[in-house]
Amino acid sequence: MPLKVGDSLELNDHRAIIVGIAKVTRTFQSQPVVYTTYSRAKSYAPRERKLLSFVLVKAKQGQNPAELTRRIRANTGLAAYTQAEFMTLTYEYFMHNTGIPINFGISVLLGFIVGAAIAGQTFYNFTLENLRQFGVLKAMGTSNWTLLRMILLQAVLVGSTGYGLGVGLTALFGYLMRYSILAFKFPWQLLLFSGAGVSLICVFAALISIFKVIRLEPAIVFKG
Amino acid sequence: MTNSNLAVRCQNVLKVYDTGGQKVTALNGVNLDIAMGELMMLVGPSGCGKTTLISVIAGILDQDSGCCEVLGEDLLNMSNQKNLAFRAQNIGFVFQAFNLLPSLNAAENVSVPLLINGIKRAEAERKAIAVLEQVGLGNRVNALPSELSGGQQQRVAIARALIHGPRLIVCDEPTSSLDHETGRNVMSLLKEVALHQDRTLVIVTHDARIFKFADRIAKMDDGHIVEVNKIAVSQNQNHNPELI
Structure with missing residues (x-):
């Protein structure tokens, strides 16, 4: 209870x-x-x-925290940190002395691999389903370069839509959790990192489709 | 026939497929001349090489040896870029399964060859609507392929084959997926709208009911042209036409 x-x-x-x-x-x-x-x-x-x-010190109004920590260090011989320094120290403690980064890293890596595999497979299936249409375009004189740009554009559109939905839903989740006990932080670095991850997955998914389409013989259009 | 009157000249064309170590000769020294403005049908049993020959004529398959000149050009010795441009400008395609892009409407489908040739989208769609009107689909320009009947889809495909003014149209079983009446209408349309003085039609078919539309019929068997005939049309519509 x-x-x-x-x-x-x-x-x-x-x-x-x-x-x-x-x-x-x-x-x-x-x-x-x-x-x-x-x-x-x-x-x-x-x-x-x-x-x-540790002792929590509250600085008087107008005090410079950095100067204050310097004075505490000088007068007591103890370590003294500002709020930002203490946050960094805590972060580094967890990063260097616990298994959390490895566990998180493995989760992120697994997510990336599973995401890449599913996205790649889905995109590849889409290409296979439309292989005849690609063959028709090739037969009618569309160059591999144009088909490549079409596939890349599709990948970018799908990736942007997925990324936008993912970021939007994450931000909404964070907003809804703002008064709860859950810790939520969504820094710009995470946006950048996940954006780069999504881009990599899209490039990978597009590449396997591109190879299939480039090797496609346009004569497929006359096969039943 | 002089060379300048020829749309297609195939001489001793050979094509062998390697199917998992087994060699299959699809074309075994094919010789065939097709004149400008002619409607030539290629007929014969399954596996006789009709599809391979039409693919070589359309420039989408390279023969192993022999020469196939299409509109005066030897496609085998053409660079890939030139071959693409040649096909984009000079060849129209009509397929058995229509092969329309399912997410594009009729006008957008018809405008594809113009887009490939670098025409701006608005101009291409304006021309597409005009050609759709020509094939009797002026009221269905915004319809998706799934909203059209088989005959209507084939008419869209014919409009697509015509829009860029190609000098050669290759058709693969254009009436096989259609009922008799619709097939006859499609062939009438092809003959009336597609065929003229400097445009040639090559049609692969099994459908004896449309033989009467041909100027000549080339019978193929076992990778050869076994005979090329002109056609005698019976006055009785119920009779199949006779080859002479």
Whole structure:
């Protein structure tokens, strides 16, 4: 049963009352996080050599965060980071010290391979179904270059439509999830990367069709 | 007949297919002359080489040896680019299965040969509508092939074969998919609209009911032309015409 405000629970033989529940986005870690004062935290947590992970500092209005971190470093000898630096540090921690990038990478790669295979097969089937029409155009004097441009144009149109639908639906999903606990980020780099992926898939799909059409004998038009 | 009067001159044309290691001789020394303005039919049993011969004449298949001059040009020794341009300008095609592009309407289908020849779309479609009117389909210019009957589709195909003013039209079984009456109408149309002084028609057919439309009939068997006849048309419509 989920906890709610007013519930009590026991943390290492110490009673704790829930006075608030933080709304945060879901992370990759599954451990619950308890927010409390430092003095209470010391009583709840078992004794360890280092109890304090970090101190959150709120800069006064007008303070330069970079200058502030420099001063904290100089005066305490501790590491101090601005919000952006801490985000980068966290990102790099997950990238270098966890299996998340590999798992995500494999998912993306699998998606790319499956997408390329399905798109290639679908496009190739389309070409096979219309082989006679391509033969008719060839017989009537259409050059391979023109047919190649026709196939590429079809690939670009199909790719653009698919990319537009995909990006649109993703953006809509993100918009609908804006007040939920799901973390959603859609940076321009992702648009660029997925666009390049879709382009590669389209080129691959078009290429296998192009080879078939270029090798096609126009005499096929007279075969029953 | 002098060479200048000839639309097609085939001399000792040989074509052998290699079907999985087995050699099949489709054309075995074919000799055939077709005059300008003539309607020549190629007849014969299945596998006798009719389709191969019409493909060689249309410039879409290269023979292995022999010479086939079409409108005074030796297509075998032509560069690929020149061959494409020659076909685009001089050859019209009519197929048994019509082979219209299913997503284009009648006018767009008919305008395809003009687009291949570099004519602008608006001009091509304007001419296509005029030719469709000529073949009696002026009221169906926006119809898709799926919305047309077999006879209407074949008339669209004839309009497509005519629009760029080719000097040779090759037809493969143009009436086989049509009933008798529609087939007769299609042949009448071909003879009236397509055939004139400097335009030649070569028609491959099995359909004896349309033999009467031919100027001459070349009978093929086993890769040879076995005889070329003029035709005598019986006055009785129910009788098949006689070859003389």
